[in-house]
Amino acid sequence: MSERTAVVVHGATGFTGKLVCSVLARKKIRFAIAGRNKQKLEALAESLASGPNAVVDAPIEMAVIDLAEGDTIRAALEGRKVVCACAGPFIEVGEPILATAARLGVHYADTTGEQKFVALAVSRYRATAEASGACVVPAMAFEIAPGDWAAHLAAEKLGEKPDEINVIYMNQPQGGMNGATSRGTKLSMIAMTADGDPRQYVDGELRNEAAATVVREFASPSGEKLWAASFPSPESVVVPSHTGAKTVRTFMVTGKTPAKAMQLTGGVTPAVVRLFRGSLEKPIARSAEGPEGASREASFHVLAEATKGDRTERVFISGSDPYGVTAEIQALFAMRAIAGKI
Numbered sequence: 001m002s003e004r005t006a007v008v009v010h011g012a013t014g015f016t017g018k019l020v021c022s023v024l025a026r027k028k029i030r031f032a033i034a035g036r037n038k039q040k041l042e043a044l045a046e047s048l049a050s051g052p053n054a055v056v057d058a059p060i061e062m063a064v065i066d067l068a069e070g071d072t073i074r075a076a077l078e079g080r081k082v083v084c085a086c087a088g089p090f091i092e093v094g095e096p097i098l099a100t101a102a103r104l105g106v107h108y109a110d111t112t113g114e115q116k117f118v119a120l121a122v123s124r125y126r127a128t129a130e131a132s133g134a135c136v137v138p139a140m141a142f143e144i145a146p147g148d149w150a151a152h153l154a155a156e157k158l159g160e161k162p163d164e165i166n167v168i169y170m171n172q173p174q175g176g177m178n179g180a181t182s183r184g185t186k187l188s189m190i191a192m193t194a195d196g197d198p199r200q201y202v203d204g205e206l207r208n209e210a211a212a213t214v215v216r217e218f219a220s221p222s223g224e225k226l227w228a229a230s231f232p233s234p235e236s237v238v239v240p241s242h243t244g245a246k247t248v249r250t251f252m253v254t255g256k257t258p259a260k261a262m263q264l265t266g267g268v269t270p271a272v273v274r275l276f277r278g279s280l281e282k283p284i285a286r287s288a289e290g291p292e293g294a295s296r297e298a299s300f301h302v303l304a305e306a307t308k309g310d311r312t313e314r315v316f317i318s319g320s321d322p323y324g325v326t327a328e329i330q331a332l333f334a335m336r337a338i339a340g341k342i
Contacts, residue, residue, distance in 0.1 A: 004079040005061050007031040007334045010097050011087025013040040015289045016111050016141075019327035020084050021048060025056050027331055029338070032061035034076045035087070067093055073100045082337040084330045085110035090117040090138075091195070098125060098136065105132035107337040109140035111326055116195055118144075118234035119206070135342040139234040140333055141326040142300065143169065147250070150304035150315040151239045157313040161244035162306040167235045168218050168228055168251045170301035171322075195270065198232035201240050201248040212262035214249060218303065221316045227256040229263065245306070297321050 007024065011017040012033035024031045025048060035041050045060040063076035077083055077100050085097050090112040101108035102125040112118065121138040129136040139145065147167040155162050200209040212229035220226055228251035239248045254262065302317045319325060336342055 005030050005032040006081040006338050007084065008034050008063065008076060008080050009084045009086060010034045010065065011085065013037065013044050014086055016323060016326060017086035018044065019323055020086055020330045023327040023331040024334065027335065029331065029334055032063060034063040034065050036065055036067070038064045067096045070096070070100070073097060074104070077101055077104055077106050080106050082107040082334050084334060088112060088114070090114050095120065102129040102134050102136055103132060105134045107135045107342060109137045109330060109333040111141040111330065112139055113141070113143050113234065115199060115232045115234050115237060116197060118237045119199070122237060135337070137333065139238065140329055142322040142329070144234045145329050146317050147235050147302050147304065148238055150302055150317050151235060151306065152242055154304040154306035154313045154315040155243035155245065157315070158306045158308055158311065160308055162308050164247045164307045165239055165243060165245040166249055166251060166305045168253065168303040170220065170226065170253045170303065171298070199236055200230060200232065201236040204246055206236065212259060215259045215263050216251065218251070221303070226253045227259045228253045229259040243306070296323065
């Protein structure tokens with residue numbers, strides 16, 4: 001029996017999944033594709049392997065997965081080295097893939113930005129992954145990976161365990177956030193808001209803290225004063241473990257007036273979103289799969305500040321095309337996993 005393709009991309013037919021496949025192909029990394037819809041998988045395989053824009057030179061292995069049927073998941077993952085999980089909302093559909101990878105010893109990275117799912121991954125599957133030898137890295141994508149990295153570098157520059165780390169997102173996409181996010185991201189944002197269990201890492205523990213509980217002014221690298229509101233993000237789960245920081249919060253630059261308005265309404269927003277969730281999701285289902293053109297090339301800026309007493313160290317990361325960056329990060333993970341450099 002021939003050796004299985006080392007990498008499998010789950011959720012390959014989605015917006016982010018297709019980008020991951022394209023980058024893997026460009027880097028000459030062989031991969032299989034997996035998802036729930038056989039017809040969409042066949043169409044993707046054909047588009048990757050035929051025509052003037054073909055990016056692979058051999059038939060692509062496919063695996064149809066029914067998340068309610070554990071045998072189909074095991075059949076798709078067994079014998080692989082790594083799975084790139086791109087199907088969300090993760091809190092609703094992500095756990096079966098994560099759990100199977102952790103049990104089988106298959107290295108796992110996903111593209112989630114959902115704080116609750118990352119907390120679940122760490123708390124529920126850490127011991128299983130360690131026992132099997134699987135390296136499980138949730139939120140291996142933009143937004144979270146660059147912010148996590150910047151926080152690590154800022155703490156490293158400080159040279160001691162920080163009292164506090166703040167990660168500040170200064171994204172200014174053309175056309176606004178709605179035009180610069182994929183259909184899957186929008187659905188995940190609604191699910192996260194409706195959940196009503198936002199957390200921040202405060203004084204050594206994850207605590208329930210509504211979005212915009214903390215509103216602060218920060219200075220950009222150019223010295224401009226920017227108002228930002230706290231929001232729940234996976235950095236509060238993952239950053240403390242490798243920096244030793246006592247408090248970790250994430251912020252989004254919004255401007256003073258919107259930040260203050262969010263602070264006043266943050267406590268009731270989850271209940272409102274739960275009430276109107278169906279109405280909010282209907283137009284999303286009819287929206288474009290993901291951003292294109294100028295919206296796709298939107299710039300991003302991430303600032304991490306690590307503080308100890310009166311000392312502060314800052315690391316600033318900027319770039320463009322957040323979804324393209326996500327695909328590159330996933331491919332980097334796959335390459336290191338194949339090479340045994342986890």
